[in-house]
Amino acid sequence: xxxxxxxxxxxxxxxxxxxxxxxxxxxxxxxxxxxxxxxxxxxxxxxxxxxxxxxxxxxxxxxxxxxxxxxxxxxxxxxxxxxxxxxxxxxxxxxxxxxxxxxxxxxxxxxxxxxxxxxxxxxxxxxxxxxxxxxxxxxxxxxxxxxxxxxxxxxxxxxxxxxxxxxxxxxxxxxxxxxxxxxxxxx
Numbered sequence: 001x002x003x004x005x006x007x008x009x010x011x012x013x014x015x016x017x018x019x020x021x022x023x024x025x026x027x028x029x030x031x032x033x034x035x036x037x038x039x040x041x042x043x044x045x046x047x048x049x050x051x052x053x054x055x056x057x058x059x060x061x062x063x064x065x066x067x068x069x070x071x072x073x074x075x076x077x078x079x080x081x082x083x084x085x086x087x088x089x090x091x092x093x094x095x096x097x098x099x100x101x102x103x104x105x106x107x108x109x110x111x112x113x114x115x116x117x118x119x120x121x122x123x124x125x126x127x128x129x130x131x132x133x134x135x136x137x138x139x140x141x142x143x144x145x146x147x148x149x150x151x152x153x154x155x156x157x158x159x160x161x162x163x164x165x166x167x168x169x170x171x172x173x174x175x176x177x178x179x180x181x182x183x184x185x186x187x
Contacts, residue, residue: 021035035161036162044090045086045090049082050064050083050087052078054068054074074126075127077122077125081118081122085114086145089107089111094149094153096158096159097153097156097159098153098159099155099156100154104147104154108146108150111146112139119138119139120135123135
């Protein structure tokens with residue numbers, strides 16, 4: 001073992017025994033876990049599904065409650081069509097991609113066109129014919145969510161940020177490698 005390896009080993013032992021360093025590492029890991037939960041594609045799709053249905057999340061109970069108690073039920077076929085379409089876009093590859101502005105613009109144009117076409121063509125089936133407010137509500141939910149995911153992927157920012165946090169966390173706490181990597185299971 002050379003001098004540099006010995007010094008690194010001593011530093012790692014000192015950090016492992018320092019309660020403040022352990023607390024700081026734990027806070028970094030918790031912050032990373034929180035970010036990963038926010039970008040988890042399953043969470044995004046679930047969020048969109050409930051919002052299309054006209055529900056909002058109750059932060060006290062963690063349940064999704066209808067916005068209007070006597071509101072009309074949204075077509076399950078519409079919900080299924082949108083979730084199916086968005087499932088191929090809002091996946092683990094999207095937020096970790098390296099998109100250029102022109103690519104994001106093209107993707108947003110494709111999404112906007114699909115949303116408009118689907119709502120107009122299937123309005124009768126969905127029970128929203130002529131309800132332009134509903135068209136707008138659904139369009140805004142879909143487009144805003146997709147745009148924010150693409151924005152995070154602009155020039156690979158999200159993947160760089162995540163992997164930088166992963167390298168820092170792994171270099172500081174070798175024992176937590178497996179726990180940290182477990183958070184990437186959806187990838």
